[in-house]
Amino acid sequence: AQSVTQPDIHITVSEGASLELRCNYSYGATPYLFWYVQSPGQGLQLLLKYFSGDTLVQGIKGFEAEFKRSQSSFNLRKPSVHWSDAAEYFCAVGATNYGGSQGNLIFGKGTKLSVKP
Amino acid sequence: DGGITQSPKYLFRKEGQNVTLSCEQNLNHDAMYWYRQDPGQGLRLIYYSQIVNDFQKGDIAEGYSVSREKKESFPLTVTSAQKNPTAFYLCASIAGTGLMNTEAFFGQGTRLTVV
Numbered sequence: 001a002q003s004v005t006q007p008d009i010h011i012t013v014s015e016g017a018s019l020e021l022r023c024n025y026s027y028g029a030t031p032y033l034f035w036y037v038q039s040p041g042q043g044l045q046l047l048l049k050y051f052s053g054d055t056l057v058q059g060i061k062g063f064e065a066e067f068k069r070s071q072s073s074f075n076l077r078k079p080s081v082h083w084s085d086a087a088e089y090f091c092a093v094g095a096t097n098y099g100g101s102q103g104n105l106i107f108g109k110g111t112k113l114s115v116k117p
Numbered sequence: 118d119g120g121i122t123q124s125p126k127y128l129f130r131k132e133g134q135n136v137t138l139s140c141e142q143n144l145n146h147d148a149m150y151w152y153r154q155d156p157g158q159g160l161r162l163i164y165y166s167q168i169v170n171d172f173q174k175g176d177i178a179e180g181y182s183v184s185r186e187k188k189e190s191f192p193l194t195v196t197s198a199q200k201n202p203t204a205f206y207l208c209a210s211i212a213g214t215g216l217m218n219t220e221a222f223f224g225q226g227t228r229l230t231v232v
Binding site for chain 1: 121123152157158159160205207209220221223224225226228
């Protein structure tokens with residue numbers, strides 16, 4: 001069964017420091033991978049997605065992620081964190097044949113990012 | 118502007134009551150989804166619909182019901198059978214019938230509290 005693991009529940013970084021949020025997935029075929037961000041009390045916004053091709057994908061707000069098939073990982077990175085990046089981040093994998101029909105997104109449990117001034 | 122609108126933003130339910138959460142989209146998307154979010158649990162799928170007048174159970178459908186009478190609307194009813202309904206509920210839509218090839222758009226959520 002498809003699954004997504006985000007090993008870090010909560011991460012704190014200083015403003016201006018680099019950031020890496022980890023995501024590992026379990027999937028039998030080529031995965032469709034997503035990173036979403038959620039501010040408190042809000043919906044989710046897509047940061048970036050990977051379907052095929054270049055394994056390093058660029059997203060909005062200066063984020064990027066690298067797909068590594070050998071490690072079953074899709075880690076999210078940002079070179080310099082801003083205070084406004086404090087939020088919860090969700091990794092997701094597109095699941096095929098859910099319930100025998102069409103697709104669905106399987107979400108990790110999220111990583112909460114806090115930014116120190 | 119196109120998007121997904123959930124209402125109300127906050128909802129309070131008494132024990133034994135049914136309540137309905139609204140989700141409307143003007144993106145002309147075929148598929149719509151309801152997720153439940155609890156602290157530390159991520160998002161769990163309740164129900165989804167890929168076409169009008171058809172919907173499927175997700176992982177945690179017990180105690181919930183939905184309808185899809187119009188393409189733009191996918192209301193969720195939390196019934197009295199749902200023993201622990203306090204949570205944040207998110208509605209999403211996508212253009213096609215598979216999430217793999219397109220972006221999921223989310224509403225701003227409804228926070229339901231049992232009083």
